[in-house]
Amino acid sequence: MLGEGILKGLAETARNFAGSYVSKERLTTVEYPEQRIAPIEAARVFPFLVYDGADWEAGLRCVACQICEKECPPKCIYIDKSTDKKPDYIGKPQFYPARFDIDVSVCMSCQICVEVCPFEAIKMDTEFELSTTDRFGGMLYDRKELAKSNEHYHKIHPTEAAEVDARLAGEKAKANAKAKAAAVAAAAKAAAAAAPKPEGGV
Amino acid sequence: MFANLDQVFILLKQWVVRFLPLGLQPAAGVVLCVITIVCVFPGLFAISVLMERKGLGRMQNRLGPNRVGPFGMFQPVADGIKSLTKEDIVPLRADGVVHFLAPVFLVVVVFMGYAVLPMGRNMTLVHMDAALLFYFAVGASTELSVFMAGWSSRNKYSLLGAMRAVAQMISYEVVLLLSSVAVVMITGSLSLDKIVEAQNQYTWGLPHWYIFTPWGCAGFVTFAIAAMAETNRSPFDLPEGESELVAGYFTEYSGFKFAEFFLGEYVGMLSISGLGTTLFLGGWSAPLEVLGWVPSWFWFFAKIMMSICVFIWIRGTLPRLRQDQLMNFAWKFVLPFTLLNLMVTALWHILGEGWQRWVVCSAILLVAYFFMARAGMHGKNFRPRIYRYAE
Numbered sequence: 001m002l003g004e005g006i007l008k009g010l011a012e013t014a015r016n017f018a019g020s021y022v023s024k025e026r027l028t029t030v031e032y033p034e035q036r037i038a039p040i041e042a043a044r045v046f047p048f049l050v051y052d053g054a055d056w057e058a059g060l061r062c063v064a065c066q067i068c069e070k071e072c073p074p075k076c077i078y079i080d081k082s083t084d085k086k087p088d089y090i091g092k093p094q095f096y097p098a099r100f101d102i103d104v105s106v107c108m109s110c111q112i113c114v115e116v117c118p119f120e121a122i123k124m125d126t127e128f129e130l131s132t133t134d135r136f137g138g139m140l141y142d143r144k145e146l147a148k149s150n151e152h153y154h155k156i157h158p159t160e161a162a163e164v165d166a167r168l169a170g171e172k173a174k175a176n177a178k179a180k181a182a183a184v185a186a187a188a189k190a191a192a193a194a195a196p197k198p199e200g201g202v
Numbered sequence: 203m204f205a206n207l208d209q210v211f212i213l214l215k216q217w218v219v220r221f222l223p224l225g226l227q228p229a230a231g232v233v234l235c236v237i238t239i240v241c242v243f244p245g246l247f248a249i250s251v252l253m254e255r256k257g258l259g260r261m262q263n264r265l266g267p268n269r270v271g272p273f274g275m276f277q278p279v280a281d282g283i284k285s286l287t288k289e290d291i292v293p294l295r296a297d298g299v300v301h302f303l304a305p306v307f308l309v310v311v312v313f314m315g316y317a318v319l320p321m322g323r324n325m326t327l328v329h330m331d332a333a334l335l336f337y338f339a340v341g342a343s344t345e346l347s348v349f350m351a352g353w354s355s356r357n358k359y360s361l362l363g364a365m366r367a368v369a370q371m372i373s374y375e376v377v378l379l380l381s382s383v384a385v386v387m388i389t390g391s392l393s394l395d396k397i398v399e400a401q402n403q404y405t406w407g408l409p410h411w412y413i414f415t416p417w418g419c420a421g422f423v424t425f426a427i428a429a430m431a432e433t434n435r436s437p438f439d440l441p442e443g444e445s446e447l448v449a450g451y452f453t454e455y456s457g458f459k460f461a462e463f464f465l466g467e468y469v470g471m472l473s474i475s476g477l478g479t480t481l482f483l484g485g486w487s488a489p490l491e492v493l494g495w496v497p498s499w500f501w502f503f504a505k506i507m508m509s510i511c512v513f514i515w516i517r518g519t520l521p522r523l524r525q526d527q528l529m530n531f532a533w534k535f536v537l538p539f540t541l542l543n544l545m546v547t548a549l550w551h552i553l554g555e556g557w558q559r560w561v562v563c564s565a566i567l568l569v570a571y572f573f574m575a576r577a578g579m580h581g582k583n584f585r586p587r588i589y590r591y592a593e
Contacts, residue, residue: 003575
């Protein structure tokens, strides 16, 4: 019968209307500034730079390889490579970024910089309340603003951070073992060189 | 005391006017009434917008606006300030004069309709013998304003929206008029005051409203459908379909001109609700004889606000029609049914008093509705649509 569907629809909206005053489950709205939902692990907003230890400047993992700068689709990363080197987490001397700026007004949160970084130095942050009254300077983050501790990374993405830590620890162990083996070999070589030559020869 | 309360606005007007010289008194009275109308209905517009936003929110299990003031009650004030302070942009190649005039014209025309609406006992601004005719003549001018807006904007969406609006409004104008003609046939008068007076009678404490007769009920439904289409309300809001036409004929309007269109739409809605109330719901008469002591203006405004609630309820329920569905519905279903209703009204008049006319008229209308609906739905496919490619 014509009109039946309309009446059914009207009944449904009436039920919603009345029900929203009665049952709390119907209203899924979270009234944001007062109420907040629990942080979601997979969330991502803008990138940040991870540092180890207490001193952000010394602990930055970034080695200024500039891969992210080149890969960034909207070209919002600006890096100046340092002229000197400092030791990284395995003690190898590396360059470090003398300047590392991200223009978050341009950034599109694509996470490509994170994917391409071979040093686990850049990760995605979940901080989203970033409004500022200065739309030029205020949205260009320098490396001090971008640097956040590994603990922060653990707090916002626990699973991912644990994996990264395990991998870095493995690499460090491997590097240490290699260094030790090299040291042993070098020592053996030195010892062999120091020892008198056996007669005959090959 | 209650009689005074009923006439409180009239007495107030007379009291104010008394301070003026005798020659100025009639003119001053009219000006006072006009000012009141021009203030009261935008106030009701603000209330309806708030009700709409809150109500639609609740129908969709949302909260609706709740930030400005307690329970978001001052939201319309914030909206008003926003639209007043926004930049008014006129397209470079638009027809400036017409672009400016269209919203002004709409608001003026919409307010003119109130001149003849009886808003309470003795509360009609202009007692006109052909009030209904005047109302429709003025109401039909809104189409012109819509087309002015669409044409002068020099924007394809605006023009498309205006084209749709004119096609739709003209189609439904016919239905609107013919549904009202039934009332005129029974009352024998085009004067809205007389139409209300005719309905302000009671049998066994129940009112003689036309909606309680078979032809009046059918007429009211067709009138309501046409009124919804006339005011471009959902489900007939094709002219301003946001999803396909951006905003239709007022795409190129911003700031206060946009607010004027918005005001025009809602004040038009209130106005057509007022007309529907007057024609079918007994105007300012009380719904029960025992409630006769409540001021008449209260009933009028209660009834139009109820109609607004129904408008909102329907907007929250029905999706927008397609253009061909809209036209088919108007010309193939509503219009023939309205014409039939006119004949039924004549039959009702011929059959005279007695129970027979109730049975005969109801039966004709119900049978006609049943068969017309079946014919209209014949060959239509009502299965859920299967999407082959989009999953």
